[in-house]
Amino acid sequence: MVSWKNLDELNSYKELMNLKDEVDLVKAMSGDSGVDRVANYSVEMSSGLTFNYAAKQVDDKVIDVLCDLADEAQLSEKFKELYEGAVINTGEKRLVLHQLCRGQLGNDVVADDVNKREFYKKQQDRIAEFAAKVHEGKIVNEKGEKFTTVVQIGIGGSDLGPRAMYLALENWAKKNGTFKMEAKFISNVDPDDASAVLNSVDVAHTIFILVSKSGTTLETLTNESFVKDALKSQGLDASKHMIAVTSETSPLAGSSDYLDAFFMDDYIGGRYSSTSAVGGAVLSLAFGSEVFARFLNGAAAEDKKATEKDLRSNPAMLDALIGVYERNVLGYESTAVLPYSQALSRFPAHLQQLDMESNGKSVNRDGEPVNYKTGPVIFGEPGTNGQHSFYQLLHQGKSIIPLQFVGFKKSQIENDVTIQDSTSQQKLIANVVAQVMAFACGKADDNKNKNFEGGRPSSIIIGEQLTPEALGALLAHFENKVMFQGFAWNINSFDQEGVQLGKTLAKKVLAHETDGALKAYSELFGI
């Protein structure tokens, strides 16, 4: 039986608090010491990836205490409880089973009289079959023509993750001959979002995926009616153009309004649903189910890595606890995610949701306020673009922002030009390694305006190429990192009560049931 304790109840945490000024990063990363760190502070991930934390403000002593913390907080045991079906989501009294979408890590999980691994696998198989029929022209539009475009209608986890994954693999699929159909996404309740997307596609050859677990998400149902109007206005039967991804108990399941329905359940939170039917339908339609299966394999392999008991061999747990050290001991407020890959342009936006919605909490899993900082602000843009944007503050601003770099040896399209004796890919790589060192060591200058203090910590995930496997591994790494941090902070990373109040008040505004300042604001907008 595991024991759930607040972080500040742990002896190892008290020990950690004494290690605030342990590492002088400038010194540590200079000379031979730096070379040693780059070689040693490195963990193999799956799928050709490596997590290197040489430029983090840690040393063997800090890591030793983090090992104690991992043991004392029973992080491995808690993960095992999770993937074997304990009620980890205490607030909503739910299991947390997204890892089961990609593999079986422990004993069978049976819930609601169903073997959940089999359930998720069955949905994947059904999606694969459906996608194949669409690609082969066995499922066609009313004129018997092939569908050429897929549009996902969903918001939050039904949008950000699948969209980021689609963009991450679009060029790879085109290069590797597995690109099947273009995907677009409608998310915002702003009517201009649906209008613009619908104006940009050939509706008659488009298949729409309505994604809502409950079948009651206001934004998504509103956007569905936009889509239905667009189909009807062209004399088309909406039910021949739409599928649903939802829970078996939702009003959408089994409705004749849809060609078919594929299922997720309450044990997969929106932000963890990219590897479920939520990501599966759109990615299988866009790239083929084989590509989606490879993506799942990458995630499964990385989940396996996260089961390692030894902290130094467990990249997600190590990344998580270094983050706890940075947040709670060093006092840093935010983390920047900086992938040197244009294909990962929306990956930071997905991680922003994943991390901030999971760990932006002030109460522990028993609902008691905690006395320490929890999840940081997450933001980021791809490099080298970010270098020409907000890196100024990262290098010379008054606050230290820990950095999470990602880079790949090869580009996806592998089309390149040589300028000034180097390819673009080489320039991209040269920039990311240069940045790691510029942040870590800085450079003294008598002109204080040109002076770089350094001491700004970063880690880097290095990959061979952004393949479906590598993407799956990257996604799982961060999902597991967030989970381990939630365990360390003793919070529930799987509910999101903080999104409710706004929804309730918005309904009051629409029903004109307001008073006070809320009414006054509404009047300013003329509603």
Next chain:
Amino acid sequence: MVSWKNLDELNSYKELMNLKDEVDLVKAMSGDSGVDRVANYSVEMSSGLTFNYAAKQVDDKVIDVLCDLADEAQLSEKFKELYEGAVINTGEKRLVLHQLCRGQLGNDVVADDVNKREFYKKQQDRIAEFAAKVHEGKIVNEKGEKFTTVVQIGIGGSDLGPRAMYLALENWAKKNGTFKMEAKFISNVDPDDASAVLNSVDVAHTIFILVSKSGTTLETLTNESFVKDALKSQGLDASKHMIAVTSETSPLAGSSDYLDAFFMDDYIGGRYSSTSAVGGAVLSLAFGSEVFARFLNGAAAEDKKATEKDLRSNPAMLDALIGVYERNVLGYESTAVLPYSQALSRFPAHLQQLDMESNGKSVNRDGEPVNYKTGPVIFGEPGTNGQHSFYQLLHQGKSIIPLQFVGFKKSQIENDVTIQDSTSQQKLIANVVAQVMAFACGKADDNKNKNFEGGRPSSIIIGEQLTPEALGALLAHFENKVMFQGFAWNINSFDQEGVQLGKTLAKKVLAHETDGALKAYSELFGI
């Protein structure tokens, strides 16, 4: 003559530091007090916009001290110095003249023997003439066919601002019959960026804009050669497909490699260049020069507002000083920008550069370290999308993040559906006002997991519709806000020395002139 003093040398700042616990936001925004604040804490902007700061943690007493601070720091006088041509960019010894692109606020500025307002105006006129010829089919491709697409090649300020502005007006232009050509953007040195964009356009009917002030930006020149290769591979003459936006002294100016060249100069920083030829060329080609002129008019009108001496009538200065109060007195580390408008999807990314690159500094304008916090981290995504993503942390996280909302009464396309008795636009508006109040007042609940403490400050800019004028005003508001904060912090908001070290080290990596950890990292990537 103005006097440049550090913030902590000002008497009014010391007074401000005593007002840390001045406002209980929950109380202030409840009942009649809240209604009064919504009515009174509001400043008219230009172009149909209003800046409402009722939900900020300020009251009359705080604002009175901020008025003193504005006077003591001579913010108005410093702005006047700037727009009349003083060397405000001390680090690079340059004038700062982006406001002159849209209007003449004071006396003529003559530099390098040129009247600068006339110079910028002349470039606009030349661009307008060029764009008209493209639209009328007088400037055509080698087969005598019209150009249908424009692709901007640039990075940082040559990318983020123009891209955000293009996306902001794309649907408006389509709706209002002024849409001329689709625009795309190539920015990243990642070779997949250029490859993917080039694969997505009809190169033979595309006109490319190469944007680099110096004519030496590595990313941009590399991407230019990608474009030239793509043109050549189709047997096309690159010089018939490209124009340059650059400084008159750059190697690109007057080169026969380009159809034409349009000029900016050293007095307009990249992140302030959306209203110069950098934004002008692509926006005039995409939407027509009349739309670009309307955008400039909005910016000019808002600049005029920023010249108001009375803080309570100057929205940019007020926004700026409330931000200083939040950063330096209340100790908040970041600010979220949350436009309830899908068209503003990349506006937060532009503000991220604008603000963090301008004010992410640790030395004052004389190069001396300052002892107080300067620019915050800026991040954001459009609402309602963000509500389903990172708002959890904003509502219930351990750190308070000030919020900057933006919302409009009308959508751009004005196509809508009614579901549950309200349109999507009404739902969008209902959500933004609901969020302001949910953050400000929270809601007590015995279940601490469902408890909202409130006390989370926000301001909101309310507009009629996102027109070219409103967009120009919005842009100028934030440019001027950042400028006033820079004046208050006594830093130089117009240089970016922090981006240099990374560039230098990247060159060393490419030249294999590295040792130590930098060499070790390079080897991990195989370069």
